[in-house]
Amino acid sequence: MHNIESWLENNTFHHSQWWNILALIEEKKRKNLKISLCIPTFNEEATIGKEVIIFRSELMERYPLLDEIAVIDSGSTDKTCEIARSFGADVYFSGDILPEEGHHKGKGENLWKSVYQLKGDIICYVDADIRNIHARFCYGLIAPLLYRDEIKYVKAFYDRPLAYSHGKRRSGGGRVTEILIRPLFSLFFPELTALIQPLSGEYAVRREVLESIPFPTGYGVETSHLLDVYNKWGLEALAQTDLDQRIHRNQPNHALGKMAFGILQTFLNRMKAYGLTPLPEITPFLRQFEAQEDHYHQILHEIQEEERPPMNELSAYQNRA
Amino acid sequence: MTPVLTPILEALNDHQAALHAIQEILLANTVLFSEIPAPTFREKQRIRFLLDRFTEEGLENVSRDEVDNGIGILPGTEGKNNILIVAHVDTPFDAATDHTVSVSAETLQGPSIGDNTLGLAAIASLPTMLKQLDVKLKNNLILMGSSQSLGRGDLQGLRFFLDNNTRPIQAGVCVEGVHLGRLSYSALGMFRGNITCEIPDDYDWTRFGAQGAIDILAHVISSIQQIPLPRDPRTSILFGSISGGTGYNAPPSTARLCFEVRSEDAQTVNSIHQKITDITTRITEETEVNIHFDTLAQRAPGGIPYAHPLVKTTRQIMEALEIKARIAPSSGELAALISKEIPSVTVGLTTGIHINEHDETIQIKPIFKGITQLIALLQAIDQEGGNYA
Known part of the structure; x- marks a missing residue:
């Protein structure tokens, strides 16, 4: 698919392209933009302090790229809020924002409430469980929005192995991405397979997008965002930045099962909303990706799931000796 | 108390509060330095980051020498003399060790976080902190991360610098992350x-x-x-x-x-x-x-006497900050300075536990008292260092 190859070439970045944070700040000033960082949390006391310290020091005090750092919390029972507040983040309980709209527990709810609460023209979302946090997790996502007006939504992916011998390497996402999302996208929205890690929790988005799309309150929020942005503005509105390594806690299979269930619900709801039911013609191509140095290429796998009839319908079977 | 010291001591409380207000600068540097492995003889990456910080702070003569010391100079308003402030860069942990730092409301935890990443981060953050406090030194401040200090390193980094440095050094301050209250003025x-x-x-x-x-x-x-x-x-x-x-x-x-x-x-x-x-x-x-x-x-053993004005001043600053001085001879950087007959002391910045273990942990709150002490000491040396010879 030609569009995927050209999109990979033009809309896929590496954070090192944006090392000059002073230039980003100039561009931000020139465009008179405000930028907010939102960290959605629920019991993240082990990692939240470090994130707030690094972002405040590097992207507010030292290089004022961010105008606010906010933690939107779902009701943590540990010290998440206390720690975040002690290091200078603005901390909000999600239920206190737009109380007349009620309160749902979940990451998507926090993100939705952040659109109301935060002031930024761009909001950058970063998950709170990253152990190797660095300023690039923010500026790497914000930068494409500062330089390219047509880009509206920048997604993170993580693709730098510490060592790789040579040549091509298989590139892709986590277990839920490879087992659920990539097959679904390959079947129904092939262009979206170009996103190496569609479920990554880090992305920067223009307010005009955030205020005009619905938010599932739980696991499906990343999937629905991609589908809605793609449906409304096309692939060109999306971009992705390689942020190298991301070290975080690994989810057990049963937690991934819940996540997959939520995502599948969202996906089917979107199919219905876009009028794609009954199901359109199903293509036999699974799209995966490989990386060669800085370039990404799709690999097309034709997987024909032919179906055999019950053996007892075969006359040969019925007549066998 | 010398008349020079009076205004310095009077400003201690204000300085401590002002430093607390920019705590993220120092804490972030501590985390970022700490996550870069720096076993002795392999300090290059950590020095690179130090030099980036020095450059961002606008220091002069930012450079790495041939034994991988990282150096930058904060020029004084008069620039007649030079004060050296140094922290060793290397750690006893090999590169394969998980260097991830964890942060709680009260503590930072990770290999080498106290010995001596906090000391190094303090040096990297010092120009920002001096600016925040509007403290201008009349003498040049040479900021240095010294390499090849521990074990077989045997202070080679600082020794090399002192053997080859052409700027006369009036006094030296060695910074150790732990423990607050440490006062060394002699080497064993x-x-x-x-x-x-x-x-x-x-x-x-x-x-x-x-x-x-x-x-x-x-x-x-x-x-x-x-x-x-x-x-x-x-x-x-x-x-x-x-x-x-x-x-x-x-x-x-x-x-x-x-x-x-x-x-x-x-x-x-x-x-x-x-x-x-x-x-x-x-x-x-x-x-x-x-x-x-x-x-x-x-x-070789040596040092300055207990009654030396530098020691007396350091003790008075500690006393004013209600830091209990724990006098102990040093076998670290101070020895190299003493061997060159440069009046010097070693001070610590905070309290900590499990030092040199994988779960090395330091307290955040005392750090700002430790830094206030350090800055007051630099101000005092700046004013009275001419009398040390």
């Missing part, structure tokens, strides 16, 4: 040694009394412990680590002891060195195994 005579015990290939295991390498090394240790140590001058032998063997029931063929001898008296150090040489020679002959005694680092 010291040597570090390894004793390796190797069973030769043709060793007769069937003969009466045949022993594995650990047994023989234990015999060496026991003999060293018999060496009488004088109380005055104060002298000690520290057994730092021991290694050897692979399991439970196989006699090990090699074993190694790492140790340090310290004394306030150079003659005593030399005498103990000779006695340990005699012990290893004797046991080699008795056991017919190869025992190697290898000296890695050696320092």
Whole structure:
């Protein structure tokens, strides 16, 4: 698919392209933009302090790229809020924002409430469980929005192995991405397979997008965002930045099962909303990706799931000796 | 109290509060430095980050020298003299160690976070903190991350700098992350040694009394412990680590002891060195195994007197901040400065536990008192350092 190859070439970045944070700040000033960082949390006391310290020091005090750092919390029972507040983040309980709209527990709810609460023209979302946090997790996502007006939504992916011998390497996402999302996208929205890690929790988005799309309150929020942005503005509105390594806690299979269930619900709801039911013609191509140095290429796998009839319908079977 | 010190002490409370307001700068530097491995002789990456910070702060002469020290100069308003502030960059942890730092409301935890990443981060953050406090020094401040300090490094980084530096240094301050209250103004005579015990290939295991390498090394240790140590001058032998063997029931063929001898008296150090040489020679002959005694680092004792104005000023600053001074001689960077007769002290910045272990932990709150102390000390040296000679 030609569009995927050209999109990979033009809309896929590496954070090192944006090392000059002073230039980003100039561009931000020139465009008179405000930028907010939102960290959605629920019991993240082990990692939240470090994130707030690094972002405040590097992207507010030292290089004022961010105008606010906010933690939107779902009701943590540990010290998440206390720690975040002690290091200078603005901390909000999600239920206190737009109380007349009620309160749902979940990451998507926090993100939705952040659109109301935060002031930024761009909001950058970063998950709170990253152990190797660095300023690039923010500026790497914000930068494409500062330089390219047509880009509206920048997604993170993580693709730098510490060592790789040579040549091509298989590139892709986590277990839920490879087992659920990539097959679904390959079947129904092939262009979206170009996103190496569609479920990554880090992305920067223009307010005009955030205020005009619905938010599932739980696991499906990343999937629905991609589908809605793609449906409304096309692939060109999306971009992705390689942020190298991301070290975080690994989810057990049963937690991934819940996540997959939520995502599948969202996906089917979107199919219905876009009028794609009954199901359109199903293509036999699974799209995966490989990386060669800085370039990404799709690999097309034709997987024909032919179906055999019950053996007892075969006359040969019925007549066998 | 000297008239110079009065306004400096009066500003301590305000300084402490103002430093707390920009805590993220120092804490973020501590986290970022700490997550860059820097085993002795492999400090390049950490120095690179230090130099980036120095450049961002607009320091002059930002450079890495041939032994990988990182240096930058904050020019003084008059620039007639130079004050050196130094923290060692290297750590005892190898690059494969998980260097991830965790942060709670009260603590930072990670390998080397206190010894000496906090000290290094303080030096990297100092220009910002001085700016925040509107403190301008009249003399040049040479900020330095010194490499090759620990173990076999034997202070090579700082020694190289002092041997080759062309700017006269009025006074030196060595910064250690832990412990707040530390005050060192003298260096101990010291040597570090390894004793390796190797069973030769043709060793007769069937003969009466045949022993594995650990047994023989234990015999060496026991003999060293018999060496009488004088109380005055104060002298000690520290057994730092021991290694050897692979399991439970196989006699090990090699074993190694790492140790340090310290004394306030150079003659005593030399005498103990000779006695340990005699012990290893004797046991080699008795056991017919190869025992190697290898000296890695050696320092002469020395320092400035307790009544020196630099020590007196440091104590007064600590007293004003209600920091209980714990006077202890140093075997670190201070020794190199003392050997060049540069009046110097070592101070610590905060409290910590499990130092040099993987779960090394430091307290956040005392850091700002420690930094306030450090800045007041620099201000005092800046004002009265001309009288130190």
